[in-house]
Amino acid sequence: MSQRQVLQVFEQYQKARTQFVQMVAELATRPQNIETLQNAVGVMSLLRPLLLDVVPTIQQTAALALGRLANYNDDLAEAVVKGDILPQLVYSLAEQNRFYKKAAAFVLRAVAKHSPQLAQAIVDCGALDTLVICLEDFDPGVKESAAWALGYIARHNAELSQAVVDAGAVPLLVLCIQEPEIALKRIAASDLSDISKHSPELAQTVVDAGAIAHLAQMILNPDAKLKRQVLSALSQIAKHSVDLAEMVVEAEIFPVVLTCLKDKDEYVKKNASTLIREIAKHTPELSQLIVNAGGVAAVIDCIGSCKGNIRLPGIMMLGYVAAHSENLAMAVIISKGVPQLSACLSEEPEDHIKAATAWALAQIGRHTPEHARAVAVTNILPVLLSLYMSAESSEDLQVKSKKAIKSILQKCTYLPALEPFLYDAPPNILKHVVGQFSKVLPHDSKARRLFVTSGGLKKVQEIKAEPGSLLQEYINSINNCYPEEIVRYYSPGYSDTLLQRVDSYQPIIN
Incomplete structure (x- = not known):
């Protein structure tokens, strides 16, 4: 056999490997092909050795194919774990080029997203240290891919979040939100939100890394998706304690955050309302600060400009403010909060929104005869009574309607x-x-x-x-x-x- 013929054999072998991984990666983009691929004999075991192929494009495409399969359902993600593929990915993640790093991080993210158990498998194979190193990579795309994977691990529970923190991710994520790339800012802010949400201690870790000041500066960023994540992260920090809420307020988010209540993006509105709610719920002093900044009137306007679940945090915020004191409840009344809540109670089809509205009205009307009258004159009591007596109302709606009626009646003259x-x-x-x-x-x-x-x-x-x-x-x-x-x-x-x-x-x- 001539040298040319020998080379042709290797060329054909390389071409066949390339065609195979490209075809599997392409097939994996269409849901109708997944079951066939899942049932195909040894598709995982065929892809696994190609992760260590001598040809970089074959390695990358093999990782991409695995990621797409694992992303589809937890059975395929579990097959990646059981196929002993993760150690290879983690090893190669530290050694290969930026294209492979992005593909490998995508596989880790796709596996981790399905359940805490699968996310734990990512942690157990030593991926966190390597992913954190990728947050320092020169290429923004590698940083972004690593941040995605870390976020999908952290979001499940406090233990997994703590593992991400212990690997040193938080200071680097705070650096990532300062990078110029919008996509990287978004996912880094999302990660900080996912870490903060589980406990006061984890939120404090994010605060100690200096995240609040940088997040607060991005509230007015023109990118709606980034604003969503920034507002969410600040909410998750503020919700845990008075001290954490005060730290968020001290970053001078008022009155700036109120502009987000008029944003064209519905989820920016919702997340801004949620942030204000999480601050208001803690103390009368924090609620008074919101009132003084014009926050109550702004939230009432926001509730009037949207529908459904977008309204919910604003409705609850009014209830929290009113619950603290007679004066704060009167501030809600003066800002015409009662007619807006009455409209929500009548308009909204979902029982959980009606229940929250009934609760908020009870917080307003329970203080004095003047407060109760302000609620009663809107003719909302018969509506509450019909919701309480309706067999179609959920148990929670019936209970909250009954409590609202009693709270208002006990003061109403x-x-x-x-x-x-x-x-x-x-x-x-x-x-x-x-x-x-x-x-x-x-x-x-x-x-x-x-x-x-x-x-x-x-x-x-x-x-x-x-x-x-x-x-x-x-x-x-x-x-x-x-x-x-x-x-x-x-x-x-x-x-x-x-x-x-x-x-x-x-x-x-x-």
């Missing part, structure tokens, strides 16, 4: 809003309604007259209460506000008694 409840409310709600009438009527002559002319007194006489019960005491208290003949006149059966007296009356004839 605005009788026109209460009177319809005399006709529609179930016994456990009716007791509170009658109780409020028994408090107000003894001290208000105008209300006493209206209560008679509107039919309220007549309705009270029709209520069947257990003798000696609290409800009966309330009814007695109401009846004591009127002359005995008026109470008798409106009592059930009184007209029959009068007719009997007519029948038995003997006229006096002169």
Whole structure:
């Protein structure tokens, strides 16, 4: 055999390997091919040796094919782990060129995303140290790929996040958010969010690395996807404690963050509302700071400009602010928060959003008669009652609607809003309604007259209460506000008694 023929054999072999990995990588991009590839005899074992091929493009394409397969489902990702492929990838990750590094990091990310167990397998094979080294690579694409993989590991739980922290990733991720490449900034900010979310200790690690100041500077970046991640990271830091929330506030995010509530991107709006909510929930002082910056009015406007789950953090933020004190609840009322929440309760189809809205309304209305009246005049109590009594409402919605009704009723002295409840409310709600009438009527002559002319007194006489019960005491208290003949006149059966007296009356004839 001539030298030329020998070379042709090797060329054909190389060409066949190249065609094979390219074809598998291409097939793996289409979901309809995955099952066939999954069932193909030994596709993983055929790809595995090609990761160490002498030809760099074959190595890279083999890694790409493995990544696409592992990305599709956890069975294929597990096959990568069981096929003893990870140690090869990790070894090569430190040695090969930037194209291979990106492909290898993609495989690690694709495996890690499916479950904590698979992410742990990545950690166990020693990948973290190598991925962290890649965060210092000269090529931004390698940094980005490594950051993706680290994020998919960290997001699962605190233990995996701690492993990423212990590998030294956080300071390098903080450097990555300062790089000029937008894609790298996004994923680094996302990683910091995923690390921070699990515990105060992990969030403190991110803070100690100086992340807050750099994140705060990017709130007004024109890139919507980056803003989403930045706001998310700040939220995950702020949510854990008063101290962490104060550190975020001290980075002078107000009033800058309020501009994000008007952003064209719905998720920028949602994440900005979430950040404000996570700060507001901690203390009255932090809530007052938000009020002073115009945050309550801005959130109310934001709720009015969007629908569905985008509204949810803003709704809850109003509830947290109102819960802290009478003055803060009044700030929500003055900013016209109650009509907007009432609109949400009526408009939103999802029970969990309605439940959050009912809770927020309860926080506003529970403080004083003035607060309760501000809620009651929007005619929202009958809506809450119908949600409470509806068999189609979720258990959580029923519970929160009931609590909201009781919270508002216990303070409400605005009788026109209460009177319809005399006709529609179930016994456990009716007791509170009658109780409020028994408090107000003894001290208000105008209300006493209206209560008679509107039919309220007549309705009270029709209520069947257990003798000696609290409800009966309330009814007695109401009846004591009127002359005995008026109470008798409106009592059930009184007209029959009068007719009997007519029948038995003997006229006096002169």
